[in-house]
Amino acid sequence: MTGITIVILTGILALSCAARFIRLIILRQLLLLSISYWAYAHWAGIPFLLLLIASSLVNYFWGSVLRRRPTTALLWVGIGLNVFLLGFFKYVPAMIAEWPEAASAGFLGDIILPLGISFWTFQGISYLCDLYREEELDPSLLEFCLYMAFWPTVASGPVARLPKMLPQFRQTSTAVGDDFSVGAVRIVQGIFMKFVLAHLLNVGLSPGGGVSAGFDDVAPARSGLDVWALAIGYGFQIFFDFAGYTNIVVGAARLIGIQLPENFNRPYLSTTPSIFWTRWHMSLSFWIRDYVFMPLVTLRRNVWWPYAGLIISMVIFGFWHGAKLTFAAWGLYHGILLVGHRVGQRLKRRIPIDLPHPLGVFMSWAGTFLLVSLGYIFFRANDLGQVSRMLRAVISPRSYAFTHATLPQDYYLLLSLMAGGYFAYVGLVDLLGLWTTRYRENLRRSEQPMFPQGLSRFPSLNGAILWIDGLLAARKWWLLTPVLVLLLMVTSLSFLNQNSNIAPFIYTLF
Numbered sequence: 001m002t003g004i005t006i007v008i009l010t011g012i013l014a015l016s017c018a019a020r021f022i023r024l025i026i027l028r029q030l031l032l033l034s035i036s037y038w039a040y041a042h043w044a045g046i047p048f049l050l051l052l053i054a055s056s057l058v059n060y061f062w063g064s065v066l067r068r069r070p071t072t073a074l075l076w077v078g079i080g081l082n083v084f085l086l087g088f089f090k091y092v093p094a095m096i097a098e099w100p101e102a103a104s105a106g107f108l109g110d111i112i113l114p115l116g117i118s119f120w121t122f123q124g125i126s127y128l129c130d131l132y133r134e135e136e137l138d139p140s141l142l143e144f145c146l147y148m149a150f151w152p153t154v155a156s157g158p159v160a161r162l163p164k165m166l167p168q169f170r171q172t173s174t175a176v177g178d179d180f181s182v183g184a185v186r187i188v189q190g191i192f193m194k195f196v197l198a199h200l201l202n203v204g205l206s207p208g209g210g211v212s213a214g215f216d217d218v219a220p221a222r223s224g225l226d227v228w229a230l231a232i233g234y235g236f237q238i239f240f241d242f243a244g245y246t247n248i249v250v251g252a253a254r255l256i257g258i259q260l261p262e263n264f265n266r267p268y269l270s271t272t273p274s275i276f277w278t279r280w281h282m283s284l285s286f287w288i289r290d291y292v293f294m295p296l297v298t299l300r301r302n303v304w305w306p307y308a309g310l311i312i313s314m315v316i317f318g319f320w321h322g323a324k325l326t327f328a329a330w331g332l333y334h335g336i337l338l339v340g341h342r343v344g345q346r347l348k349r350r351i352p353i354d355l356p357h358p359l360g361v362f363m364s365w366a367g368t369f370l371l372v373s374l375g376y377i378f379f380r381a382n383d384l385g386q387v388s389r390m391l392r393a394v395i396s397p398r399s400y401a402f403t404h405a406t407l408p409q410d411y412y413l414l415l416s417l418m419a420g421g422y423f424a425y426v427g428l429v430d431l432l433g434l435w436t437t438r439y440r441e442n443l444r445r446s447e448q449p450m451f452p453q454g455l456s457r458f459p460s461l462n463g464a465i466l467w468i469d470g471l472l473a474a475r476k477w478w479l480l481t482p483v484l485v486l487l488l489m490v491t492s493l494s495f496l497n498q499n500s501n502i503a504p505f506i507y508t509l510f
Contacts, residue, residue: 012039012151013252020172020257029142029169032256036151043155044115051114055085056148059124060141066131078128086121089113094323116155118320120148122287127162129291137162143169150258152249156242158261158283165258173257186251193244201237201418209408211237215380223404224397227390230407232373233415234380236422239267241506242281266426268372271364273337276372288317307342311335321379326387330378337371 204210270276318331
């Protein structure tokens, strides 16, 4: 990220924060829309801005027609217009890549994917579907254009929905202090996740020692340990990258007074595949559930049809990422996992298996984590041939010999620190939350000691603990100053690596 980019983003954020203090709603909306259009034009270019405006106008006016006559035929026409636009820009180039001679036929060979088209197209479709379901939505043209182009979400989501966004566009949040505190914390967390953690996993500690080199260097025959390490490493890389991006945009929107939908909720603690998909890329997975899976399920009443609906929905989910067989295979893989989980639940009710609760939870978590991680091979591999080679290594017992490992040792060290640090951090947060829930009121009232040794009977210790608890609970944005300085120092050190070029946000590629 260049200095000019940082200055531009800071200016965009400052102007947007200033807009929240404008009392006249229409002026505030107009300023936010102007900022959003200017930002998108800067990032994507004027032609793609005009395309975004055209999509907004078509969806708004077709929504007006659908509001008056909510028929299935009109809904499908609106969905078809959006899918055609998305398919033309996203899938035609992939088809041309398969048949290079088609590029000589004309301008089709010069098609470029517009920034964020996958996200704002889905927002347009959800608006039409909500109108078809006769939800009470009456946005003005200005409000709808702001919904489609809102600069924190226009590039890579989260996928917002108008029923949640419209009331916020029409009122001003009065919790300025809370908004700034929460927003600043989320932005700092996001910067650290994206520009330190994800970056280090991508490039590694030494040249050729990161996830990208591990997948792109197809010359060595990877061992089973190598494949698992790359799959788990890429899982954490994409999580730190995309969750970091989400934290940044959610924090930026919070500074403006807007609360965006969340995208991640500790997904790697999921104990079943179904739970995982309620915690990973939540705004999109819930979109697929509400606008693809649920309508599919209602088409037939066969017992097996919901399972088919799951697989179809997940294949569409995978195909949404791009016109590659690896993405479709990834979606099919997760569809099979979801079906297998549901079938397993039905068998469990018939054949109960009694395991000690902690052991059962651990085994369920470990199985889910490993299966989800294995799926990243489909997502990240360059082609199905590479997928096949890596999966053969996974199922071959002889490939697990340490002498067959080809990845640098410092990659294994880095992955261990990243994964161990993540789970340790989540555990610490849970322990602090448990402490707060159980002991804060007791400590304030001094009705019973917190510690068996009776240390909490000393008033000075009680006061110190209460002061620290109050300081952390306040989440003052200015407390982040030393953290931000330390973060910048760590980031600068990570860039000393000769392969330290910053990779783009992964989901801007989709």
